[in-house]
Amino acid sequence: MRIGVITFPGSLDDRDAQRAVRIAGATPVALWHGDHDLQGVDAIILPGGFAYGDYLRAGAIASYAPIMSEVIDAAAKGVPVLGICNGFQMLAEARLVPGAHTRNAHQQFIRRDQKMRVENATTAWTSAFETGDEIIIPMKNADGRFVADSETLARIEGEGQVVFRYLDVNPNGSLNDIAGVSNERGNVVALMPHPEHATEPGFGPDTPDAMASGIDGLKFFDSVISTFVTA
Amino acid sequence: MPTIVVEVMPKAELLDPQGKAVLGALSRLGDTRFSAVRIGKRFEVTVDGDVDDALLAEVRGLAEDMFSNSVIEDVVSVAVVTSTGSGSE
Numbered sequence: 001m002r003i004g005v006i007t008f009p010g011s012l013d014d015r016d017a018q019r020a021v022r023i024a025g026a027t028p029v030a031l032w033h034g035d036h037d038l039q040g041v042d043a044i045i046l047p048g049g050f051a052y053g054d055y056l057r058a059g060a061i062a063s064y065a066p067i068m069s070e071v072i073d074a075a076a077k078g079v080p081v082l083g084i085c086n087g088f089q090m091l092a093e094a095r096l097v098p099g100a101h102t103r104n105a106h107q108q109f110i111r112r113d114q115k116m117r118v119e120n121a122t123t124a125w126t127s128a129f130e131t132g133d134e135i136i137i138p139m140k141n142a143d144g145r146f147v148a149d150s151e152t153l154a155r156i157e158g159e160g161q162v163v164f165r166y167l168d169v170n171p172n173g174s175l176n177d178i179a180g181v182s183n184e185r186g187n188v189v190a191l192m193p194h195p196e197h198a199t200e201p202g203f204g205p206d207t208p209d210a211m212a213s214g215i216d217g218l219k220f221f222d223s224v225i226s227t228f229v230t231a
Numbered sequence: 232m233p234t235i236v237v238e239v240m241p242k243a244e245l246l247d248p249q250g251k252a253v254l255g256a257l258s259r260l261g262d263t264r265f266s267a268v269r270i271g272k273r274f275e276v277t278v279d280g281d282v283d284d285a286l287l288a289e290v291r292g293l294a295e296d297m298f299s300n301s302v303i304e305d306v307v308s309v310a311v312v313t314s315t316g317s318g319s320e
Contacts, residue, residue, distance in 0.1 A: 057300055064297070093300065100302035102241070103248045147245060147303055173246070 001026040001228045004041035008033040008062050012049035020196035024221030033065040043080040043224050046087030048194055058143040059089025075188050080124035080224045083190030085141055091190045097181050098156050099148035105173025111140035113205035114193050115167040116179050120160045123186035128219040135216035136205045137193035144192045146174035164191050195220040233282045235290045238308045239299040240271035274298050282311050
């Protein structure tokens, strides 16, 4: 299975995402924001960073990048798309997932190993989890506060489009403690924490068992890979 | 050359952390008369040639779709300024 990772000017975690794809057993394909070519990949990752310097709004300029027209078409056809952090902001700006982001409520950049609950294990990127699983994924952001109007919040809560919820601490003031959401179909998933940073023992978040041993992020990639193996 | 000025503000009902931080700084200066600060954005779009209704309509559309995000912001004004200097309306 080939999973594309799009590099934008200002992307930081594109190589980490490619590495996570490789660790999970799939083939990473480097995609370029300025191309109109997805190179026939089976799934797409929009990585973290500060694409286009986060000018205007985080993810806003990137949502108009040339390759985004192909991403929008692919998403409509059901191709799995994962937006991580800045990728979440891009997908929200492109209206592929609901909501938007503002500056963190406390005005500070935050970096922590974040506990979350998987609220929907039926999406393309969460099927290897069980609904209710509690996982630890590193996060790091300044504009991570998820907001949506109350109608949208009620709808996405009711439709199972809230995929991840922060536990113990709400790190940025996100409404309803929402850490990640999906589109209606569940093929497009986006979250602020970084699953690609929790895929290899020794380099992940600390767990009660051992330092840096957390690999909860691996199941994101296992999920999408298993979809293709069984399809 | 005419300039089209677009002003965008965070939605009134949303927390504006930047404005809140500025308010905090104001209160540390000791003046207690300021009760709120909200920070928005101003875009000055310079136009080659004349601004007609069609172009103004196009910029209004861009203001809604690109300059602002309707989930978190409102476009509060779109106005043509003919001098090269800045003006508010």
